[in-house]
Amino acid sequence: xxxxxxxxxxxxxxxxxxxxxxxxxxxxxxxxxxxxxxxxxxxxxxxxxxxxxxxxxxxxxxxxxxxxxxxxxxxxxxxxxxxxxxxxxxxxxxxxxxxxxxxxxxxxxxxxxxxxxxxxxxxxxxxxxxxxxxxxxxxxxxxxxxxxxxxxxxxxxxxxxxxxxxxxxxxxxxxxxxxxxxxxxxxxxxxxxxxxxxxxxxxxxxxxxxxxxxxxxxxxxxxxxxxxxxxxxxxxxxxxxxxxxxxxxxxxxxxxxxxxxxxxxxxxxxxxxxxxxxxxxxxxxxxxxxxxxxxxxxxxxxxxxxxxxxxxxxxxxxxxxxxxxxxxxxxxxxxxxxxxxxxxxxxxxxxxxxxxxxxxxxxxxxxxxxxxxxxxxxxxxxxxxxxxxxxxxxxxxxxxxxxxxxxxxxxxxxxxxxxxxxxxxxxxxxxxxxxxxxxxxxxxxxxxxxxxx
Amino acid sequence: xxxxxxxxxxxxxxxxxxxxxxxxxxxxxxxxxxxxxxxxxxxxxxxxxxxxxxxxxxxxxxxxxxxxxxxxxxxxxxxxxxxxxxxxxxxxxxxxxxxxxxxxxxxxxxxxxxxxxxxxxxxxxxxxxxxxxxxxxxxxxxxxxxxxxxxxxxxxxxxxxxxxxxxxxxxxxxxxxxxxxxxxxxxxxxxxxxxxxxxxxxxxxxxxxxxxxxxxxxxxxxxxxxxxxxxxxxxxxxxxxxxxxxxxxxxxxxxxxxxxxxxxxxxxxxxxxxxxxxxxxxxxxxxxxxxxxxxxxxxxxxxxxxxxxxxxxxxxxxxxxxxxxxxxxxxxxxxxxxxxxxxxxxxxxxxxxxxxxxxxxxxxxxxxxxxxxxxxxxxxxxxxxxxxxxxxxxxxxxxxxxxxxxxxxxxxxxxxxxxxxxxxxxxxxxxxxxxxxxxxxxxxxxxxxxxxx
Numbered sequence: 083x084x085x086x087x088x089x090x091x092x093x094x095x096x097x098x099x100x101x102x103x104x105x106x107x108x109x110x111x112x113x114x115x116x117x118x119x120x121x122x123x124x125x126x127x128x129x130x131x132x133x134x135x136x137x138x139x140x141x142x143x144x145x146x147x148x149x150x151x152x153x154x155x156x157x158x159x160x161x162x163x164x165x166x167x168x169x170x171x172x173x174x175x176x177x178x179x180x181x182x183x184x185x186x187x188x189x190x191x192x193x194x195x196x197x198x199x200x201x202x203x204x205x206x207x208x209x210x211x212x213x214x215x216x217x218x219x220x221x222x223x224x225x226x227x228x229x230x231x232x233x234x235x236x237x238x239x240x241x242x243x244x245x246x247x248x249x250x251x252x253x254x255x256x257x258x259x260x261x262x263x264x265x266x267x268x269x270x271x272x273x274x275x276x277x278x279x280x281x282x283x284x285x286x287x288x289x290x291x292x293x294x295x296x297x298x299x300x301x302x303x304x305x306x307x308x309x310x311x312x313x314x315x316x317x318x319x320x321x322x323x324x325x326x327x328x329x330x331x332x333x334x335x336x337x338x339x340x341x342x343x344x345x346x347x348x349x350x351x352x353x354x355x356x357x358x359x360x361x362x363x364x365x366x367x368x369x370x371x372x373x374x375x376x377x378x379x380x381x382x383x384x385x386x387x388x389x390x391x392x393x394x395x396x397x398x399x400x401x402x403x404x405x406x407x408x409x410x411x412x413x414x415x416x417x418x419x420x421x422x423x424x425x426x427x428x429x430x431x432x433x434x435x436x437x438x439x440x441x442x443x444x445x446x447x448x449x450x451x452x453x454x455x456x457x458x459x460x461x462x463x464x465x466x467x468x469x470x471x472x473x474x475x476x477x478x479x480x481x482x483x484x485x486x487x488x489x490x491x492x493x494x495x496x497x498x499x500x501x502x503x504x505x506x507x508x509x510x511x512x513x514x515x516x517x518x519x520x521x522x523x524x525x526x527x528x529x530x531x532x533x534x535x
Numbered sequence: 536x537x538x539x540x541x542x543x544x545x546x547x548x549x550x551x552x553x554x555x556x557x558x559x560x561x562x563x564x565x566x567x568x569x570x571x572x573x574x575x576x577x578x579x580x581x582x583x584x585x586x587x588x589x590x591x592x593x594x595x596x597x598x599x600x601x602x603x604x605x606x607x608x609x610x611x612x613x614x615x616x617x618x619x620x621x622x623x624x625x626x627x628x629x630x631x632x633x634x635x636x637x638x639x640x641x642x643x644x645x646x647x648x649x650x651x652x653x654x655x656x657x658x659x660x661x662x663x664x665x666x667x668x669x670x671x672x673x674x675x676x677x678x679x680x681x682x683x684x685x686x687x688x689x690x691x692x693x694x695x696x697x698x699x700x701x702x703x704x705x706x707x708x709x710x711x712x713x714x715x716x717x718x719x720x721x722x723x724x725x726x727x728x729x730x731x732x733x734x735x736x737x738x739x740x741x742x743x744x745x746x747x748x749x750x751x752x753x754x755x756x757x758x759x760x761x762x763x764x765x766x767x768x769x770x771x772x773x774x775x776x777x778x779x780x781x782x783x784x785x786x787x788x789x790x791x792x793x794x795x796x797x798x799x800x801x802x803x804x805x806x807x808x809x810x811x812x813x814x815x816x817x818x819x820x821x822x823x824x825x826x827x828x829x830x831x832x833x834x835x836x837x838x839x840x841x842x843x844x845x846x847x848x849x850x851x852x853x854x855x856x857x858x859x860x861x862x863x864x865x866x867x868x869x870x871x872x873x874x875x876x877x878x879x880x881x882x883x884x885x886x887x888x889x890x891x892x893x894x895x896x897x898x899x900x901x902x903x904x905x906x907x908x909x910x911x912x913x914x915x916x917x918x919x920x921x922x923x924x925x926x927x928x929x930x931x932x933x934x935x936x937x938x939x940x941x942x943x944x945x946x947x948x949x950x951x952x953x954x955x956x957x958x959x960x961x962x963x964x965x966x967x968x969x970x971x972x973x974x975x976x977x978x979x980x981x982x983x984x985x986x987x988x
Binding site for chain 2: 437
């Protein structure tokens with residue numbers, strides 16, 4: 083009996099070793115294909131240079147829908163289709179102005195309207211500018227000192243926060259206008275949400291609610307914020323002239339773009355890999371999130387190039403409208419529910435095209451353990467850990483169905499230098515780093531397609 | 536008895552947990568100090584912008600010796616001293632020329648002499664240029680077809696080699712001149728050793744031996760190499776005019792720069808953390824290896840800022856002459872032997888200032904296990920693994936004494952874009968990535984200083 087047990091054990095071990103070895107060879111083939119024949123970088127160049135910024139509802143966003151549908155067909159997807167969804171249509175209008183005045187002096191700042199902000203009156207708006215370090219300081223000032231003023235939230239991304247400084251500081255972009263309006267402020271300017279000290283203003287969505295006036299909101303560059311902080315030490319009264327012609331137009335019909343390879347054995351089990359196709363309008367949407375889109379397209383291309391017949395269905399999804407509404411991600415999950423689809427796994431790349439250091443995982447413990455057992459296959463490709471905590475804005479709505487969530491985590495500190503800013507251009511993305519991300523995504527999608535969860 | 540055992544076990548566990556918690560708090564304090572008060576980036580700016588390239592034997596290298604000695608004093612080292620060593624003194628001379636001629640056409644290439652190369656005759660050298668893909672092709676051609684010609688080694692860094700493409704391709708820089716001279720070639724040109732496709736020529740040391748003539752050797756940019764490859768498809772006869780006035784002068788006295796904090800309990804146990812102070816002469820030696828130097832200085836500064844009294848002795852070492860001789864690293868180990876020093880641990884940062892993803896370890900198994908048990912302390916700072924294989928060119932000579940070797944491994948694919956090239960400038964280094972590397976180094980040096988191996 084013992085012998086039989088031992089034999090069985092040895093057989094299981096050698097089967098496991100054989101399987102690990104097969105997988106290791108396949109991941110090597112995946113990596114070779116992407117590093118030698120990959121087109122992700124060319125696709126990204128097209129999205130950035132031939133199309134450019136792709137704000138939801140814009141003509142460019144529509145061009146990007148058509149372009150990525152073509153890319154997915156050329157990559158070899160069995161089916162390519164569009165998933166209609168209504169998206170907000172906010173436009174920036176003419177280049178914004180933010181001119182500081184003190185005594186007889188003036189200085190133009192590097193500013194941009196926050197996304198979804200209302201505009202100023204056509205002739206602009208001028209009021210005293212007051213600096214606050216945070217919400218607590220604002221509340222201490224109270225309505226008396228805030229009413230009629232423009233509030234300048236000079237809250238930095240804290241240097242000691244290594245991976246969560248954005249989440250901490252972005253509260254001022256999101257809630258600054260509502261909190262200031264509660265006290266009677268006429269407008270808001272925030273310090274751009276970035277660690278970088280430079281002249282780039284960073285946009286991004288702000289929010290209003292129905293309880294208070296919608297007041298115009300802009301961001302200034304971090305160098306301007308530092309300069310203003312010094313100015314406030316010397317000057318008692320500083321005024322700001324703001325002019326923004328942004329406005330929200332009626333919603334527009336747009337699309338998620340989906341390319342699918344149908345599974346051979348369990349086609350009803352669906353694996354989603356995606357990025358978001360829309361971008362802010364100041365740069366070219368290279369890191370955020372052209373990178374995630376072209377990496378997802380590369381998954382399809384490599385699976386096809388290598389002649390892999392996945393057992394489960396693989397979808398590359400270009401989500402529309404992540405930046406200012408999440409209409410695409412919401413619609414994708416809604417249709418999954420209506421169509422009773424079985425979404426077993428979803429992965430999103432939306433943290434820049436910097437290559438992956440870790441893959442974040444969220445799922446049932448036994449599923450997480452199964453995925454984590456594959457980690458040795460990833461180490462040769464620079465993926466060293468699979469910590470708890472997977473997800474992504476666009477795939478998030480699938481979680482309610484129990485879908486396993488995976489996030490692509492590059493460890494670099496560079497992402498927020500480009501995030502929502504004019505310098506988020508093709509040139510900021512490194513070809514091989516982009517490809518390293520695609521390798522990690524393709525490998526995990528392949529493994530889930532073959533072994534399930 | 537069982538109760539007592541259980542109690543002891545609980546006490547040991549809680550002591551361990553307490554110690555881990557204490558360590559975790561200390562690593563947090565180290566990280567905060569570096570991210571909030573760190574001066575590594577300022578020091579790097581000084582090395583790059585106020586001094587610049589620091590080739591061994593040059594006036595700039597001497598300036599860098601003096602500047603880093605001052606930095607180490609300001610950082611708070613108990614003792615700062617110089618360690619004399621004789622270094623090679625190779626100079627590039629006037630800007631090199633490499634002009635391709637075919638039919639009646641000419642084109643100037645982006646070239647540079649390889650480090651330690653002999654020059655051409657003062658009036659230059661002109662000969663037929665023949666392209667070979669590798670050493671095997673060269674050997675097949677044989678002396679008959681190679682004699683009197685200039686051999687162009689067009690061997691690329693292979694895209695599918697993720698972390699070892701450099702080691703594979705750099706053989707042509709190192710051994711190309713000797714292999715070509717064996718067959719009677721009059722000179723050599725190599726394709727620059729980088730994945731990047733651009734116009735930067737990359738230098739780096741080449742070697743001669745006593746068996747054959749020393750022939751001049753240069754590198755052309757990768758874009759030029761690609762262009763030449765196309766030209767050779769069309770043209771039967773291509774000539775190259777080379778002019779290089781580089782030469783090797785007599786050796787010069789130079790120095791390793793050492794800053795030390797003496798251990799309080801076991802001062803005889805020495806921990807070395809270093810980078811190399813010399814650099815190639817085309818850029819500013821920012822990633823290679825100003826970064827490693829200023830990170831090492833930051834270790835001293837942070838230990839002092841936090842009032843830590845390390846139990847063992849910590850040395851930050853700026854090694855001289857890594858690039859073309861390793862005189863500094865060799866001298867450091869030689870003196871360690873002569874002075875019967877007990878070097879328990881050495882870490883080197885010489886893979887660019889990109890932040891660390893893993894720390895490579897080489898030591899006795901029980902030592903490796905001990906260091907690896909600290910990994911959880913590093914994960915919050917983006918260090919996810921401690922694979923086998925630590926070391927560094929400068930610390931390598933210590934290994935013969937049994938010193939534990941640790942290497943700082945950034946995972947990025949960007950390093951060889953800058954390596955030995957004109958674009959290795961301060962601007963290519965990211966402040967926070969540089970600091971993340973310093974955090975990893977300081978934390979591991981702290982732990983070894985407190986707990987030993």
